[in-house]
Amino acid sequence: MGFSLGIVGLPNSGKSTIFNALSMASAEVANYPFCTIDPNRAVVPVPDKRLHDISRILDKSDPIPTRIEFLDIAGLVKGASKGEGLGNKFLAHVRSVDAILHVVRCFEEKDVPHIYGDVEPIRDIEIINTELILADMEVLQNNIEKLRKKKIGGDREAGKRLDTIEKAFEVLNSGRFLKDIEFDDEARKILAEYGLITQKPVLYCANVGENESALQHLDRLRKHLGNRGEGLISVNGKLEGEIEELGLDEEERKEYIKEMGLETSGLEKLIKKSYEILELITYYTSATKLQAWTIKRGTKAKEAAGKIHTDFERGFVKAEVYNYSDLVEMGSEHAIKERGKLRYEGKDYVIQDGDIVRYLFH
Numbered sequence: 001m002g003f004s005l006g007i008v009g010l011p012n013s014g015k016s017t018i019f020n021a022l023s024m025a026s027a028e029v030a031n032y033p034f035c036t037i038d039p040n041r042a043v044v045p046v047p048d049k050r051l052h053d054i055s056r057i058l059d060k061s062d063p064i065p066t067r068i069e070f071l072d073i074a075g076l077v078k079g080a081s082k083g084e085g086l087g088n089k090f091l092a093h094v095r096s097v098d099a100i101l102h103v104v105r106c107f108e109e110k111d112v113p114h115i116y117g118d119v120e121p122i123r124d125i126e127i128i129n130t131e132l133i134l135a136d137m138e139v140l141q142n143n144i145e146k147l148r149k150k151k152i153g154g155d156r157e158a159g160k161r162l163d164t165i166e167k168a169f170e171v172l173n174s175g176r177f178l179k180d181i182e183f184d185d186e187a188r189k190i191l192a193e194y195g196l197i198t199q200k201p202v203l204y205c206a207n208v209g210e211n212e213s214a215l216q217h218l219d220r221l222r223k224h225l226g227n228r229g230e231g232l233i234s235v236n237g238k239l240e241g242e243i244e245e246l247g248l249d250e251e252e253r254k255e256y257i258k259e260m261g262l263e264t265s266g267l268e269k270l271i272k273k274s275y276e277i278l279e280l281i282t283y284y285t286s287a288t289k290l291q292a293w294t295i296k297r298g299t300k301a302k303e304a305a306g307k308i309h310t311d312f313e314r315g316f317v318k319a320e321v322y323n324y325s326d327l328v329e330m331g332s333e334h335a336i337k338e339r340g341k342l343r344y345e346g347k348d349y350v351i352q353d354g355d356i357v358r359y360l361f362h
Contacts, residue, residue: 071097205232
């Protein structure tokens with residue numbers, strides 16, 4: 001698995017339409033609130049030209065791409081923390097994802113009424129963000145009471161944990177996300193154990209239409225989020241869904257997207273931005289099967305090996321490494337070796353984007 005995204009947003013924001021367009025799945029879509037009760041899941045291969053190039057040059061059939069998992073949950077409404085709509089208990093489904101994809105309605109359509117009457121993206125964002133904050137506060141509050149009892153009983157470790165959680169609670173109580181606050185490494189590890197949604201990176205997805213009002217909404221949203229340094233992409237969910245329904249192959253889809261005046265598909269936009277906000281890279285292993293892997297930028301060789309199999313990390317000896325760019329330039333692995341571009345690296349080598357690696361272990 002590469003990485004996972006939990007999709008949140010108001011009812012009728014087009015969450016499930018976006019989910020279907022990005023994942024080529026068939027989640028139930030309707031123009032009434034609370035259509036999605038159970039979470040929809042889809043695992044999608046990440047399009048990767050480099051993987052196909054490596055496969056061709058190394059003559060490796062059936063390359064295995066890295067993947068992205070989408071999890072589409074029910075729409076949140078104002079007051080969900082108090083039981084409005086479907087409540088907020090289903091948020092537990094996204095506590096284990098790597099990042100949040102927040103779908104924001106920027107399209108006007110009479111047949112799909114907005115749950116609050118008019119399209120107002122900034123208001124809608126604040127409603128969802130408030131509910132996410134309140135959900136995390138509920139998780140922390142439940143643990144604060146337990147830790148206070150342990151601290152009174154003389155548990156020093158509980159005391160340290162309590163200090164961290166109380167600080168996080170105050171941050172949330174002030175209306176801020178935990179991801180926007182600097183915590184030391186120990187505090188971050190403690191908070192990570194609770195799967196707090198506001199600690200995760202957020203990518204906003206403006207679901208736009210084709211009329212001028214969508215562009216105005218998008219412009220206002222971009223200015224609003226730009227002041228806060230948030231990631232934003234725009235996707236025409238309805239159009240992307242229609243393209244997927246045509247059943248085109250990869251090349252035909254690319255050509256059709258260009259004809260429609262789009263630079264790239266919504267999925268490609270999403271992946272590119274996700275890699276940025278999550279600080280991810282892709283590298284490849286080719287000992288037997290050719291496979292792409294997604295890891296955090298800065299990951300060292302031994303740790304990267306462990307993400308494939310724990311035996312690789314325990315018995316790590318060294319890594320045989322060369323890069324995609326050199327392979328494409330030189331045309332073969334033999335030429336890579338001849339020109340001294342193949343290296344043997346130790347456990348502290350930092351894996352680079354596009355590296356092609358064979359792990360040697362005992």
